[in-house]
Amino acid sequence: MTSEVSLRERKKQATRAALSHAAWSLMIEHGLEAVTPETVAEAVDVSPRTFRNYFASREEAILYGLVRRAGSIGEALRARPAGEPVWDSLIEVLPDAVAGMVGESHDLLLMMHAVLRDPAMFAQHLVAFEHGQEVLVAVIAERMGTDRCDLSPRLLAATAGVAIRTAVVAWAQAQADTSVAGLIRESLAVLRAGIPLGEDPPTL
Template sequence: MTVEVSLRERKKLATRAALSHAAWTLMVEQGLDAATPEAIAEAADVSPRTFRNYFVSREEAILAGLVRQGTSLIDAMQARPSDEPLWDSLTQILPSFVDSFIGERDDIAVLMRVVGDNPGMRAQHLVTYERVNLQLAELIAERTGTDAERDMAPRLLASVLAAVLRTSVEIWAKGQTDRALTDLVRDGLAQVRDGLPILAPHPPLHSPAIR
């Protein structure tokens, strides 16, 4: 019985992933208007009713892959040595993780334009961002022995890390730098770890003595 349930769940996950991939591909290659629930279902070789069983909207389907990838981040963190400092683990994991799941720069640039132009996509993007933030908080809480619901520290750090990832991806996708995405993420983590030295207060300027 256990094997049967496991296989059923695997099939569900595969169907959900196929629908999400089809939705993403339609948006990137043909535009958001082409990514209707009916077109997504047809591309995934399922019925429109099946689509509605898995997603409430095309926007959710398009962005579902980004949330799904969060599980691989958890697995990567759990594989690190248990006595390794948290920041060292994050510095090792996050750059390569982002590089592997983000995909092509041109595709992310398309996504950013669509999010900027479409209120529905913008709202779903915020929901996706919050889900990734929650995954990070739970990951940090597990590693540090804290509670992601009651303790501020894992939630605050997760928000900071999510901001580093989001900012790095935006700069990279918009072509505002020639640097690799992994380098941007490493630099962002280093700046946060150092207390954002660029924002350090400067010594006060001395006004000339009034005579």
């Protein structure tokens, strides 16, 4: 019975992932207006009712992939050596993990424009971002040996989130000739050392 339930759950996860991928692809290729339960369902060869069983809105479907991949970042952080300082763990994991999440800069810019133009996308993006933050808070609290409600893990997670967002936006807008992973690593290193006000940046 356990294996049957597990197989059923895997099929549900695969369907959810396929619907999300189709919704994301439709937005990138044809714009947000092209994403409807009908068009997404047709792309996956299921019924619109199936789409509505998995997602409450097109915005949730589009951004589900980001939410799912945030969980994998938490797993990667948990896999780091137990005695490793938290900042070291963040700098080792976050740059490459986030780079794998954001994909191409062109696609990311299209998503950012959709978020800024559409209130529902903006709201769902905040939900996705908050989910990612809570994943970071939980893992950081575990590694610090403290409660997730304490101030320190929440401040560190928020700080890392701001560094990531700043680096990703700068990269997407082509404000620097480097990789997104490199910009994230640089941003985290600057924050770890303390923002240099009129001083030389830290050596990476």
